[in-house]
Amino acid sequence: MPINSTHPSVNLFHTRITRSQPRSSGKAKTTQLEECAIADEESDVNQRLQEELETPIISARRTVLFTSGNCLFSGNENDLRDAASMPTRIRYSPTVAPKLSSVAEGMGATPKTVACTGSLREVKVAGLIGRQLNERLEALSDDGTQSSRIMVYVRLRPISKKEKEAGSRSCIRIVNKRDVYLTEFALETDYLRLKRLRGRHFAFDAAFPENTSQQEVYDTSTAELIEGVMQGRNCSVFCYGATGAGKTHTMLGTMQSPGVMVLALKDLFAKLNQHSSGGDYIVKLSYLEVYNESVRDLLSPGRPLILREDSKQGIVAAGLSQYQAYSADEVMLLLQRGNQNRQTEPTRINETSSRSHAILQVVAEYKVQQEAGCISRVGKLSLIDLAGSERALATDQRTLRSLEGANINRSLLALSSCINALVEGKKHIPFRNSKLTQLLKDSLGGACQTAMIANISPSNICFGETQNTLHWADRAKEIRTKALSNEDLQIPESQEDQTKLLLQMQQENQQLRFQLASLQQKYLAVQSASVSSTPVRIGSHLNELPCSPAPFLSPTPSARLTAIHASNSKRPQSGTQGASANGDKAADRAIKELKRTIQIMERETERVQKESARREENLNASIATLHREHSVQLKNKDEFIRKLCERISAGDQTMHKNKSYKSPDKHHNIRDEVENIRNENISSKVVATRKVAKTSERLKRLASPKFPRNACLLPSSNRALVPATDQGTKTGRLRRASTLTTQPQITPLPRFNFPAKIEVATMAKKRTFWDISNTNSPEVLGRVRPTRSNLSTPSMLLQVILKLLLVGLILFRIGVILADMHRYNSLIKYYDAT
Numbered sequence: 014m015p016i017n018s019t020h021p022s023v024n025l026f027h028t029r030i031t032r033s034q035p036r037s038s039g040k041a042k043t044t045q046l047e048e049c050a051i052a053d054e055e056s057d058v059n060q061r062l063q064e065e066l067e068t069p070i071i072s073a074r075r076t077v078l079f080t081s082g083n084c085l086f087s088g089n090e091n092d093l094r095d096a097a098s099m100p101t102r103i104r105y106s107p108t109v110a111p112k113l114s115s116v117a118e119g120m121g122a123t124p125k126t127v128a129c130t131g132s133l134r135e136v137k138v139a140g141l142i143g144r145q146l147n148e149r150l151e152a153l154s155d156d157g158t159q160s161s162r163i164m165v166y167v168r169l170r171p172i173s174k175k176e177k178e179a180g181s182r183s184c185i186r187i188v189n190k191r192d193v194y195l196t197e198f199a200l201e202t203d204y205l206r207l208k209r210l211r212g213r214h215f216a217f218d219a220a221f222p223e224n225t226s227q228q229e230v231y232d233t234s235t236a237e238l239i240e241g242v243m244q245g246r247n248c249s250v251f252c253y254g255a256t257g258a259g260k261t262h263t264m265l266g267t268m269q270s271p272g273v274m275v276l277a278l279k280d281l282f283a284k285l286n287q288h289s290s291g292g293d294y295i296v297k298l299s300y301l302e303v304y305n306e307s308v309r310d311l312l313s314p315g316r317p318l319i320l321r322e323d324s325k326q327g328i329v330a331a332g333l334s335q336y337q338a339y340s341a342d343e344v345m346l347l348l349q350r351g352n353q354n355r356q357t358e359p360t361r362i363n364e365t366s367s368r369s370h371a372i373l374q375v376v377a378e379y380k381v382q383q384e385a386g387c388i389s390r391v392g393k394l395s396l397i398d399l400a401g402s403e404r405a406l407a408t409d410q411r412t413l414r415s416l417e418g419a420n421i422n423r424s425l426l427a428l429s430s431c432i433n434a435l436v437e438g439k440k441h442i443p444f445r446n447s448k449l450t451q452l453l454k455d456s457l458g459g460a461c462q463t464a465m466i467a468n469i470s471p472s473n474i475c476f477g478e479t480q481n482t483l484h485w486a487d488r489a490k491e492i493r494t495k496a497l498s499n500e501d502l503q504i505p506e507s508q509e510d511q512t513k514l515l516l517q518m519q520q521e522n523q524q525l526r527f528q529l530a531s532l533q534q535k536y537l538a539v540q541s542a543s544v545s546s547t548p549v550r551i552g553s554h555l556n557e558l559p560c561s562p563a564p565f566l567s568p569t570p571s572a573r574l575t576a577i578h579a580s581n582s583k584r585p586q587s588g589t590q591g592a593s594a595n596g597d598k599a600a601d602r603a604i605k606e607l608k609r610t611i612q613i614m615e616r617e618t619e620r621v622q623k624e625s626a627r628r629e630e631n632l633n634a635s636i637a638t639l640h641r642e643h644s645v646q647l648k649n650k651d652e653f654i655r656k657l658c659e660r661i662s663a664g665d666q667t668m669h670k671n672k673s674y675k676s677p678d679k680h681h682n683i684r685d686e687v688e689n690i691r692n693e694n695i696s697s698k699v700v701a702t703r704k705v706a707k708t709s710e711r712l713k714r715l716a717s718p719k720f721p722r723n724a725c726l727l728p729s730s731n732r733a734l735v736p737a738t739d740q741g742t743k744t745g746r747l748r749r750a751s752t753l754t755t756q757p758q759i760t761p762l763p764r765f766n767f768p769a770k771i772e773v774a775t776m777a778k779k780r781t782f783w784d785i786s787n788t789n790s791p792e793v794l795g796r797v798r799p800t801r802s803n804l805s806t807p808s809m810l811l812q813v814i815l816k817l818l819l820v821g822l823i824l825f826r827i828g829v830i831l832a833d834m835h836r837y838n839s840l841i842k843y844y845d846a847t
């Protein structure tokens with residue numbers, strides 16, 4: 014069928030092309046599409062197509078254009094019917110080429126051109142292929158394994174009596190059992206609101222209008238999953254939505270119209286009876302709830318349960334009771350019993366609101382007779398009725414209710430975060446954020462086939478909640494899971510199949526070896542990084558490790574398998590089966606061994622990383638301590654220098670012993686050192702003062718016969734000769750004159766001018782070498798008025814001796830200061846060095 018330009022999907026595509034093409038092109042848009050498809054070989058057309066695809070395109074009505082995925086175009090069932098006659102162009106990666114071709118051919122759409130380009134992300138299909146093809150294309154993940162996305166359904170409940178009475182209107186319209194239109198209403202007088210009314214369209218796998226029966230809901234959403242359980246898969250169905258939206262009604266229903274849980278178990282029992290060999294099956298049931306972040310057993314209530322992660326079963330609630338059931342009626346009774354224990358409370362929106370998330374787990378173990386023999390399978394079905402999300406204002410303000418509401422919202426928020434992370438393909442999915450997400454880990458991110466039923470209310474009062482539910486349901490559509498079968502590995506009978514299996518296992522081994530090699534590389538890199546810090550320990554670990562180079566270089570499992578295979582082929586035909594079986598077992602063992610080795614290596618790598626992190630922390634701490642100590646030392650040093658400068662500038666008379674400076678011990682406290690030096694300075698000051706006193710005494714004794722006892726000379730520049738009183742000390746007293754005179758003159762000291770005691774103390778303090786030397790200066794002496802006391806002038810020789818002594822003293826003082834300076838310099842150097 015040629016592309017119909019009136020078809021909504023084509024119109025949508027037209028719109029897109031019209032925007033990107035110049036208006037003057039004038040061609041019909043359908044023709045352009047066909048041209049693109051037909052002229053696919055030409056690189057420029059490919060380029061154009063690609064450009065068209067890179068931009069996000071809206072989805073509307075029954076047509077979805079994928080841009081982030083693998084498909085150029087996706088149509089509805091009508092398009093699918095017409096797909097066989099459509100020209101098809103497919104570009105895909107070499108790894109998926111055969112699968113893709115068979116999918117397309119199986120649908121009757123023969124790809125005309127096939128071009129291999131890069132990875133699966135670049136797979137693009139031009140032309141009307143149909144939704145199913147696209148879905149199957151999407152189901153092929155990058156590594157070529159089968160993955161399935163979560164199937165998302167929406168169920169609308171009828172408007173309640175209460176809502177009708179409140180005058181609420183329906184804001185939901187469901188079209189074609191797929192499309193959901195959400196419209197916001199506003200009062201005619203609310204002009205501002207009227208201007209920005211929100212309305213949105215969503216498309217789901219199926220949408221159930223208010224009059225849909227329970228059976229129809231079950232058939233569309235869950236029946237397929239029961240088939241999955243019969244194939245030995247893990248499957249789950251969960252209901253999501255705001256409070257009072259109809260989740261419990263959908264999951265549990267009433268006696269008259271039972272819900273999904275009951276219908277699914279009826280169906281499961283029917284299928285088990287039909288397919289299991291000789292009715293050999295066991296169905297175990299457990300029913301739990303998550304209330305206020307604690308897990309409780311609903312079938313035998315007691316203490317809260319603890320969640321544990323099991324390598325085989327995933328997350329399990331330790332101590333959860335399991336009941337064996339043999340018929341659907343028994344299940345009904347168990348469910349009733351469990352629901353009586355479930356937490357329900359009336360809220361403003363719902364009279365019988367469930368205040369907890371309830372999870373019914375059904376494990377079916379059975380045997381099926383197949384051509385190859387009897388196969389045992391284990392399928393698991395989880396049926397989850399979530400508590401409703403609600404706004405804080407919508408709940409009662411009582412404490413317990415608000416706490417429940419907060420916990421429900423918190424766990425649902427954690428669920429939303431997980432959905433977001435899964436959709437965005439993040440490596441870390443925050444399943445551990447709540448008990449609910451821990452329990453749903455398998456259903457959302459594991460090897461599980463999952464269906465989600467989003468329940469919504471039609472009432473415009475609940476517009477916000479409905480919009481939220483639809484938004485999250487829309488997001489959940491993008492989550493992909495990998496449904497794997499739990500069945501045991503069966504050994505095929507024909508030799509051809511055995512060889513195939515052997516080859517497949519060899520391939521797996523090869524992959525494992527690559528993984529192992531890369532892990533070992535990583536480990537060695539970590540080792541070499543930390544070897545500098547702890548060479549001894551790491552070296553010893555290297556020898557301890559099971560993944561050390563020696564075992565790694567030993568014959569690989571794959572080689573062993575090849576050897577097994579070779580020996581098998583050499584044996585007579587009759588023994589091939591047994592030998593092949595042995596080979597498979599050996600291969601199994603080898604794989605297990607390798608996996609174990611990888612686990613040990615991973616653990617070791619983790620340990621080394623942790624250790625290096627710890628060391629780094631310690632190093633940082635010691636650096637910080639050193640830094641602190643260093644700053645204290647600097648502070649002390651600065652203080653010391655400051656004091657030193659003060660002392661030098663003050664020009665104190667200090668005499669020091671000329672002893673050599675002893676470098677302080679390295680571990681000596683710096684403060685003590687400074688204190689010592691200060692004390693030493695003080696003591697040397699005292700000693701120097703005494704020495705000065707003695708010297709001056711000696712000088713005076715030398716000069717005493719000719720030197721007047723009651724007069725003294727002040728320096729010519731600023732001192733006047735003042736006579737000292739006889740009272741007081743035996744030595745002559747010197748006093749600074751308060752007034753300066755140009756001509757030095759001898760002024761008789763006014764007797765009893767000051768009290769003698771004060772005079773003595775003051776004079777002792779103010780007496781200096783300078784005073785003494787000037788007293789004896791010939792220049793001064795020459796100019797003084799001759800008195801009785803100074804009539805006898807000292808001889809020239811004495812004067813020279815005195816001068817020399819004076820000069821010697823000055824030099825000695827300079828030398829002491831220089832020695833001090835030298836000593837302080839060496840001290841500073843020492844501080845710098847430490």
Ligand SMILES: Nc1ncnc2c1ncn2[C@@H]1O[C@H](COP(=O)(O)OP(=O)(O)OP(=O)(O)O)[C@@H](O)[C@H]1O
Nearest residue numbers: 170171256257258259260261262363366367400401
């Ligand atoms: N499809 C339906 N047909 C008829 N009645 C329905 C339907 N869905 C829900 N109801 C009714 O709406 C009311 C609320 O439904 P239900 O208790 O299932 O909501 P809920 O989503 O489980 O709420 P909560 O989260 O508070 O437990 C019930 O009285 C129920 O009978």
